[in-house]
Amino acid sequence: MKVSVKYFGAPMTKLGPTASQYHLPADATVAKLLELIAAELTEQERKLLTMTTCMVNGVMVKKEDPLQDGDEVYILFPLLGG
Numbered sequence: 513m514k515v516s517v518k519y520f521g522a523p524m525t526k527l528g529p530t531a532s533q534y535h536l537p538a539d540a541t542v543a544k545l546l547e548l549i550a551a552e553l554t555e556q557e558r559k560l561l562t563m564t565t566c567m568v569n570g571v572m573v574k575k576e577d578p579l580q581d582g583d584e585v586y587i588l589f590p591l592l593g594g
Contacts, residue, residue, distance in 0.1 A: 513538055513581035515545065521564075536579060541568050543575040545585060560587025564589055 518531045534548055546566075550558045567586040572584050579585070 513540065513579065515579055515581075515583045515585055516550070517541075517545070517585045517587060517591075519587050538581075539577065540579050542568065542573055542577050542579060542585070545579060546587075547574065549587075560589065561587075 514533055516531065516533050516537050536543060536545060536548070545560060550561055553561060566575070567588065568577065568579065568583050570586075572583075591593050
């Protein structure tokens with residue numbers, strides 16, 4: 513299956529392209545996608561990735577949730593402030 517990934521938040525957009533596509537096995541989860549993305553990053557960038565939340569097709573999801581062919585995954589870095 514193929515999913516589209518978009519990155520949001522200042523630290524995430526500095527990691528490289530703000531959008532990409534990944535090919536995954538049919539039984540892939542959000543966690544599996546994050547593992548594939550992490551494999552392309554430096555150690556410091558991987559730490560940033562662990563602080564993110566994810567949405568699939570505009571809905572907040574858990575890391576163990578399954579993905580479907582054609583899903584749009586949004587990786588969101590939390591905003592900080594007070």
